[in-house]
Amino acid sequence: MTAGFVETFRSLKWADYLFYILIEPRRFARMIIREDASPMAGGILIAAVVTVCDVIAASLPGVESPFFYYKLTYGSILFFLFLIVKIVVLAGLVDLICQFTGYQGKMKEFVIIISYALFPQVFLLPVVSIFKVFHFAAPFFYVFFSIVFFVWTALIIIQGISELHGMEFLKAVLVFAFPYAFVGIISFLCFVLLVILSFGYMSFL
Amino acid sequence: MDKNRKILISILALLVLSAVLAVIDISMRMRGAQRERFTLAVPGVGPGVGIVRINGPIEMAGSEGGFAISSGGAEAVIQRLTALVADSRIRAVVVRINSPGGTVAATQEIYQKLMRLRRRNIVLVASLGDIAASGGYYIASACNYIVTNQGTLTGSIGVIAVSPNLQGLFQKLGIKMNVIKSGAYKDILSSYRDLTPEERELIQVLIDSSYNQFLKDVARGRNLGIDDIRPYADGRVMSGDMAVKYKLADEIGSFERAVEKARKKAKLPEDAPVYDEQRSPLDQFLMTLEGAVLNRSGLQNRVMRYRGGYMIEYRYQP
Numbered sequence: 001m002t003a004g005f006v007e008t009f010r011s012l013k014w015a016d017y018l019f020y021i022l023i024e025p026r027r028f029a030r031m032i033i034r035e036d037a038s039p040m041a042g043g044i045l046i047a048a049v050v051t052v053c054d055v056i057a058a059s060l061p062g063v064e065s066p067f068f069y070y071k072l073t074y075g076s077i078l079f080f081l082f083l084i085v086k087i088v089v090l091a092g093l094v095d096l097i098c099q100f101t102g103y104q105g106k107m108k109e110f111v112i113i114i115s116y117a118l119f120p121q122v123f124l125l126p127v128v129s130i131f132k133v134f135h136f137a138a139p140f141f142y143v144f145f146s147i148v149f150f151v152w153t154a155l156i157i158i159q160g161i162s163e164l165h166g167m168e169f170l171k172a173v174l175v176f177a178f179p180y181a182f183v184g185i186i187s188f189l190c191f192v193l194l195v196i197l198s199f200g201y202m203s204f205l
Numbered sequence: 206m207d208k209n210r211k212i213l214i215s216i217l218a219l220l221v222l223s224a225v226l227a228v229i230d231i232s233m234r235m236r237g238a239q240r241e242r243f244t245l246a247v248p249g250v251g252p253g254v255g256i257v258r259i260n261g262p263i264e265m266a267g268s269e270g271g272f273a274i275s276s277g278g279a280e281a282v283i284q285r286l287t288a289l290v291a292d293s294r295i296r297a298v299v300v301r302i303n304s305p306g307g308t309v310a311a312t313q314e315i316y317q318k319l320m321r322l323r324r325r326n327i328v329l330v331a332s333l334g335d336i337a338a339s340g341g342y343y344i345a346s347a348c349n350y351i352v353t354n355q356g357t358l359t360g361s362i363g364v365i366a367v368s369p370n371l372q373g374l375f376q377k378l379g380i381k382m383n384v385i386k387s388g389a390y391k392d393i394l395s396s397y398r399d400l401t402p403e404e405r406e407l408i409q410v411l412i413d414s415s416y417n418q419f420l421k422d423v424a425r426g427r428n429l430g431i432d433d434i435r436p437y438a439d440g441r442v443m444s445g446d447m448a449v450k451y452k453l454a455d456e457i458g459s460f461e462r463a464v465e466k467a468r469k470k471a472k473l474p475e476d477a478p479v480y481d482e483q484r485s486p487l488d489q490f491l492m493t494l495e496g497a498v499l500n501r502s503g504l505q506n507r508v509m510r511y512r513g514g515y516m517i518e519y520r521y522q523p
Binding site (some may be wrong): 012015016018019052053056057059060063064065066068072122123125126129132 | 207209210212213214219220223224226227229230231232234235494
C-alpha cells in the first residue's frame with residue numbers, strides 16, 4: 001500500500017483523481033474500477049486534510065481560547081478517527097442496501113468514492129476566511145457553505161454509486177439516503193430515550 | 206505538466222496558504238482576547254464606568270458549580286479590577302457588593318487591591334445591594350464613595366469563628382475520637398470536645414488581631430478615626446440610613462445613582478457608557494441549569510453552609 005501510495009504521488013495521478021472528483025465524478029468512478037489499491041491511501045489523506053480544515057474553519061468565526069491548539073491537534077486526531085469510522089459505516093450501509101437490492105458488493109470502491117467525495121469540503125476554510133476577513137456574517141456563511149459542500153459531496157457519492165452499479169440517478173439517490181435515514185431514525189429513538197431518562201432522573205432528585 | 210494538474214496543484218497551494226493564515230489569525234485574536242479576559246458589554250464606545258460585582262460569600266478561589274462554572278472569588282475580582290484598569294476607556298469603577306462577607310485573607314486582598322487603585326486616583330464608588338455586611342462592608346470602605354440602599358443590611362464590623370460543639374452528642378452516641386497530635390493546640394476548635402480556657406484565649410487573640418485590622422482599614426478608607434467607628438463596630442448590622450448617619454456610608458441611593466456619582470467624580474459626561482461584565486450565553490445557560498437543579502434538590506443551602514472545619518471570618522452570620 002505504501003509503495004503504491006508513493007508511486008501514485010510521484011506520478012501525480014492523485015491530481016487527476018482530485019480534479020475529476022470535482023469536475024467529473026463518473027469518470028473518477030470509472031478510473032478507480034481500473035486502478036490498484038493506491039487511491040485508498042489518498043482517500044485516507046483527504047479525510048485527514050478535511051478534518052484539519054474543518055476544525056480551523058469552525059474555529060474562525062468565534063474568539064478562541066488556548067483550547068484551540070488542543071482542538072487542532074488531539075481534536076483533529078479524534079475527528080479524523082470519527083470520520084474514518086463514518087466513511088466505513090456509510091460505505092457499509094450503502095453496500096448493504098445495494099446487495100439487498102440485487103447489486104454486486106463493492107465495499108472497497110464505495111470507501112474510496114466516499115473518502116474522495118469529501119474533498120470539496122476543504123474549500124469551506126478559504127470561503128469562511130473570506131467572510132471572516134470582511135467581518136461579514138462569518139458564522140452564517142460557515143453554516144450555509146457547510147450545507148452547500150455537503151450537497152456537493154452527496155452529489156459526487158450519488159454519481160459514484162450510479163456509475164459503479166450502472167444504476168439510475170434517482171435510485172442512487174435513494175441508496176445514498178438510506179444510511180442517513182437509518183442512522184437518523186436510530187439517533188432519534190436514542191434521543192427520545194435519553195430525554196425520558198433525563199426527566200426521570202431530574203424528577204428523582 | 207498537464208494543465209488540469211497545474212490548476213489543481215495551485216488550488217491546493219492556496220488552500221495550504223489559507224489554512225496557515227487562518228491559524229495565525231486565530232492565534233493572534235486569541236492573544237488579544239486573553240489581554241481582555243473580561244469582555245465588556247455594549248455600548249463600548251468612549252471613556253466610561255466599569256462595573257465589578259462581588260456576590261455571595263467572599264473566598265479566595267470562589268466556588269465551582271456542578272457544571273464547572275466558577276462563581277468568582279477574590280482572585281477573579283482582582284483579575285477583573287486589573288483588566289478594567291488596564292483598559293484605557295475605564296475612568297471610574299463601581300463596585301457592586303452583595304455579600305455577607307467571607308474569609309479574612311480574601312477580603313483583605315480585595316481591600317488592598319482597591320486601595321492601590323485609589324492611590325492611583327482611580328475613582329471608586331461602592332454600591333451596596335441586599336447585603337454588604339462585615340467583609341462586604343470592609344471592601345466597600347476601600348472606595349472613595351459609598352452609595353447604599355435604605356434597606357441594605359450593612360455594618361456588622363467584627364470577626365467571627367464558629368465551630369459546633371458536638372461533645373454531648375458524641376457522648377450520647379458513644380463515639381470517641383482517636384487523636385494523635387504534635388502539639389496541644391493542633392485540634393483547636395474541634396467539634397468533638399469543649400474549648401479549653403487557653404484555647405479560647407488563643408482564638409480570641411486571633412480574632413482581636415483581625416478585628417483591629419478591620420477597624421484600622423475601615424477608618425483609613427473612610428477617613429475617620431478609629432474611635433469614631435468603634436462605638437458601632439460591635440458586630441451590629443444596620444440599615445443604609447443608619448450607616449449614613451454613622452458616616453459608614455455617604456449617600457442613600459440605588460445602583461444607578463452610584464453609576465451617576467462615578468461619572469460625576471470622574472468628570473465624565475452624563476451618558477458615558479457603562480462597561481459591565483459579560484458572560485457567554487452558554488455560561489448563563491449552564492448557571493441557570495445549575496441553579497435550578499441545586500434549588501430543587503435543596504443542595505445549594507447545604508453546599509453553601511457546610512464547611513469541613515472552622516474559619517475565622519469577616520462575616521455576618523444571622
